[in-house]
């Protein structure tokens with residue numbers, strides 16, 4: 258646990274941080290190396306994280322969330338990441354992307370239907386924006402949605418979807434403009450997808466160098482019929498919704514990186530005190546002390562940057578969505 262916050266933590270923040278630390282130490286750390294080696298996703302994690310409230314950290318209590326601020330969420334995420342980066346990416350994506358998109362831009366009926374089970378850990382959330390040919394340039398995505406009666410029919414392939422093979426609800430972006438009238442980012446809408454929809458298929462799972470216990474998969478939508486009430490917010494605003502949620506998502510991934518770096522520092526410090534050369538633990542040698550000091554400085558600076566960014570995070574508003582369009586389109 259850390260004592261290097263910029264400002265003193267509130268008692269609530271300390272308590273949440275302690276809970277996350279205990280959970281991570283007892284229920285993740287003993288298994289995380291084996292899960293990572295075997296690319297094993299432990300399904301019970303979702304319910305256990307949900308039981309602690311860690312899958313609805315920033316959701317209002319009305320939707321069974323903990324109604325906590327972003328900083329408290331990042332503190333918990335750092336603790337989880339220090340023990341198991343894969344569990345942290347699951348928690349980060351779920352809290353930052355699908356739940357926030359539903360909360361900010363969903364109708365009351367959509368929020369009431371999807372958010373409480375997501376907060377309780379009964380439904381894992383995923384976010385499907387990227388495609389094999391649309392990574393950084395996400396607005397060039399090609400998955401197409403065509404209105405047909407009361408449904409939308411979606412066709413296309415999504416790539417690198419975190420938790421996509423185990424998610425109960427996926428916020429997926431698809432084009433709702435037409436081939437002869439392309440509108441860039443403004444031609445993209447967001448849909449609430451569930452794996453029971455006919456035409457939904459889980460495709461290739463990536464064989465990654467790290468985060469191996471977090472399944473990163475392709476999803477294929479093959480003439481997948483999606484009821485019209487699964488359109489999120491307004492038609493044509495899905496890309497802006499996704500971009501705004503990603504602002505939050507990037508902070509989660511940054512806190513995850515801080516947790517990983519902190520654990521590396523802890524292990525390096527421990528090793529330097531155990532390893533003896535020339536009759537002394539190597540942490541007695543100044544060159545090693547400099548290295549550990551540099552690592553500690555960088556971890557502290559990174560944590561401070563995360564904390565600072567929480568006060569600069571744009572709030573959901575029409576103005577913020579418009580700003581995203583100005584930047585992205």
Ligand SMILES: Cc1cc2nc3c(=O)[nH]c(=O)nc-3n(C[C@H](O)[C@H](O)[C@H](O)COP(=O)(O)OP(=O)(O)OC[C@H]3O[C@@H](n4cnc5c(N)ncnc54)[C@H](O)[C@@H]3O)c2cc1C
Pocket residue numbers: 350383384385386387391392393394416417418419420468473
């Ligand atoms: C572990 C993991 C989990 C992921 N989870 C999800 C998820 O849940 N949902 C989802 O939708 N996506 C997910 N992604 C996809 C992720 O968002 C993309 O990897 C990311 O958008 C970058 O796209 P790309 O990998 O295709 O890289 P590319 O866009 O092909 O970029 C390749 C390189 O070129 C650089 N580059 C690209 N454009 C420019 C430019 N204009 N100027 C300078 N340099 C440039 C990039 O910085 C990068 O170094 C995940 C990826 C990973 C690795």
